[in-house]
Amino acid sequence: LMHGMLVASGSRQAGKLLKIWLSEFHKIYPRVESRSRFEGSSSGIEDLLNGRPNIAISSSPIRVKEIQSFRRLKGYAPTELKVSLGAIAIYVNKLNRLESITLKELDAIFSKEKKRGYPKEIKSWQDLGVEKNSSIAIYLLNQNSGIREYFQKKVMLDGEYKELNASSEFSTTEELTAHVAEHNNSITFGNIGIENLKVKSLKVAQKSLFPSYAPSIDNIVNGRYPLTRYYYLYFDISETRTLPPLLYEFTRYILSSDGQKSVYKIDGIALDPQTIGSQLSKLHSEE
Incomplete structure (x- = not known):
């Protein structure tokens, strides 16, 4: 045997x-x-x-x-x-009016360098067309995370993350989304399939004016969702x-x-x- x-x-x-x-x-x-x-x-x-x-x-x-x-x-x-x-989902608070986002916008939110060419750093939700003018709070998985590495390569084209304090980093997607659920102005990314009624995943588009897709099984299998891995x-x-x-x-x-x-x-x-x-x-x- x-x-x-x-x-x-x-x-x-x-x-x-x-x-x-x-x-x-x-x-x-x-x-x-x-x-x-x-x-x-x-x-x-x-x-x-x-x-x-x-x-x-x-x-x-x-x-x-x-x-x-x-x-x-x-x-x-x-x-x-x-x-x-699998795939990575972009999570925001359920009360956030934003429904979709582009890879270029994500890069301008999370990256110092904006390698995808967005004209300015995105700091507030108003920059994304959301009525509220609060600053965007970024939360990340810790530096050992493969998800974080994937996002850096796929979305930020190997650019550097903005500097965050240690309290903005977490070990699991569950911990991240629990935090996003309590903070209306926050955004993060992590594994799909999180069951938290106080957060939602955004549709993602390759570029502005391109169709945006939710991280559904069908969209992932067919390659339409941009953050498949x-x-x-x-x-x-x-x-x-x-x-x-x-x-x-x-x-x-x-x-x-x-x-x-x-x-x-x-x-x-x-x-x-x-x-x-x-x-x-x-x-x-x-x-």
Whole structure:
């Protein structure tokens, strides 16, 4: 029978999904044990580099500097697999009259540099056409968050975030949205699927005058919603090498129909058959 230890590290949100997969895999192979620590995507990659886990899960692609660290220390980049589809939502207080926003406007709210070219910094809700003239309060996930890294790359084109004090940063989307629920002038971003009746997600448009789309499953699957992303698994093994049997079987389970059904338990979205096929083609077993 399959046996051994799976040690996982990485994203808090994606870690919820990985824990479900580990639990279900244990039911199939009772002699397979697991241990996990989920403190952020970048922490997971760092742990993997230092040889602590055999699996890292991330809510954003590995950064170039992290790949360079792997190549410098180990001579190769880690194996990367897409394991789930998801999206980031933009959250405001339910009483806010704003219904949609563009990527350029988001950049002008959150970034120092406005690389998307908005003509001025957006500081107040009036700048967005909302009647109230209160300043915009920004709240973010902490710096270990893969969501924060994804937003910086996708929306801000790798620009720098505006400087915020420590009290404006939180560990989870649930904590962020709870804060937004109590502050009418606030804005944040985080995982989709938050159930808080005092906040709402904005529709997002690629550009001004372009159609805006809500972060619905249909819009995410069809690629219409601009802030769609993947969750990733990383292994401390070169893609040219074979996976140990335990990692190979666990990964095959994740990409199976049963494994992909678990994605919906955390408001993720299963991969399409073509993507599953491309990820399976990366797997090579030692046996």
